[in-house]
Amino acid sequence: MPSLWQGFYLDGRSATRHPVSIQLTTAALHIVKADGHTIRWPYSEIVQTHGAYEGEQIRLEYGAPLPQTVILQDSTFLAAIQQISGSSATPFHNPRQRPLRLRLTILAGMVLLGMMGGFYMWGIPGLAKLVAPHIPVSWEEQLGMSVLEQIAPSEKRCVDQTRLAALESIVARLSRAVPDSPYRIRLTVVNRPTVNAFALPGGQVVVFRGLLEATETPEQFASVLAHELQHIYKQHSTRSLIEQASTSLLIAAATGDFTGGVAYGIEGARVLGVLRYSRLHEGEADREGLRLLQAVGIDPAEMVAFYQIMQAQHPHDDAASSYLSTHPDTSDRIEKLTALAVAPPPHPVKLFSLEEWKELRSLCQHSVASSPHAAMDSSQ
Ligand SMILES: [Zn+2]
Structure with a gap:
């Protein structure tokens, strides 16, 4: 491995490229100009802006607001700087992490290309509609599970x-009426007084105690x-x-940081909350939902x-009921559902x-899941 590299130096004030040789010491980069003048950049203050990819020109910057720049082409440089600078090398791209980063970037790039085209033609909601049917059910399940862990930690579940x-x-009675669905529906009841219920991707239904008791x-x-x-x-x-994640991805595209993949999930969970x-x-x-009730013989008037109970408890559609805040326009819905629920089944099912x-x-x-029993249940 060479100990001296050839490159170009720009002082940040003019566009002149000065040919320089570059040396690495344990603490700093030494840039030696043709006249012998040496400029010293401590590793911790250098920013690498290009060169994360095989064959790409390496570009290092130092100082603000008009950064000085060093440009070089030799791919052995990054490995050498990792080796020689040890712990202070963190600002530099480590070529050993290239395969993972490359895969993530290709994936993100593909999604992004599709998104840009889709975004242009259909906007983000239209795009999400288009993408969703192609997401494997197992991905949806994993997504749903990870959100469930956050919203309904096992010690908060009611498990009698x-x-x-x-x-x-x-x-089970309801889901049997949709036999061709790929989703296995799971119910979680959470010990919180809030009147709310929601669905997570892949088959998780979460009901809060407040709603069950209402x-x-x-x-x-x-x-x-x-x-x-x-x-x-x-x-x-x-x-x-997907709509939320697309926004995160667009931000990632703008900032060039695709490595925060895990962060998208957390953001999504927060949003789903x-x-x-x-x-x-x-x-x-x-x-x-009303049709499903009819299919299993339950009177849709229920x-x-x-x-109506929700509306009577919170007549002003205020946020006191989370269920109403996520399910607004109650009067309008009651009206529409009443019109649809005109024909009760001849022998309505009593569960x-x-x-x-x-x-x-x-x-x-x-x-609640704090008993030894419960710990067993929640792991099932
Ligand atoms: Zn809803």
Whole structure:
């Protein structure tokens, strides 16, 4: 490996390229001009702006606001600087990490190219709609799981086995009516007083204790589930996440930093935590959810009844109910659903008696996941 490299030096004030030789010492880069004058740059203050890719020119900058620049072509330089400068070499690209970085960049680049074309033609929501059906279900599941861990940490879950199994039987009854769906629906009940429920990509339905206890009948609970299931089946949560991630990717493209891949997920999780769907998606989840209720023989009027309870508790559509804040325009929805729910099934299904339901909806008073039992349950 050479100990001396040839390159060019620009002083930041003029465009003149001075041919220089470059030496590496343990603490600093030495730039030796033709007249013998030596400029010393401590490694910790150097910024590498180019040369992260095989064959690309290496460009180093030093100082502000008009940085001095060194340009060189020799690919052995980066490996040498890593070797000689040890811990102070962090500002420099390590060629040994190239394969991973390259793959990430190619992936991001492909997504970005597609996005730019898609963004131009359809805007980000249109693009998300287009991309979502091509995302493998296993990716959606992993995404949903990682968000679930954040929103519903295992110690916050209500896990009383008997009552939870009864609630899961309602989920199973609904999901059996959509046999060709690739998603396996899982229910998590969280021990929080908030009145809310939401769906995560890949099949996770999360219900907060506050909502469970606000339902008067098991069929009302089923109607909330039917609505959330449609957010999963129609990939609303996945699409919403893609929309958020696209924004992060565009920022990454602008800053050139594609290595923060993990950060996208965290950002997505934060966004899903306060998930709001478009009015269009909410309308679809209502309509399709209502059809799902009809398909399993539950009177769709139960869905209307639940919205009426929500509206009566929070007549001003205020944010006191999280469910209403993520499901706005309650009056309008009640009106539309009432029109759709005109024909009750001749023998509406009763999932449980009202007595049984009082008992079942008290799930969270009987168990939170802090018992030794619970730790077992949550790992299942
Ligand atoms: Zn919804």
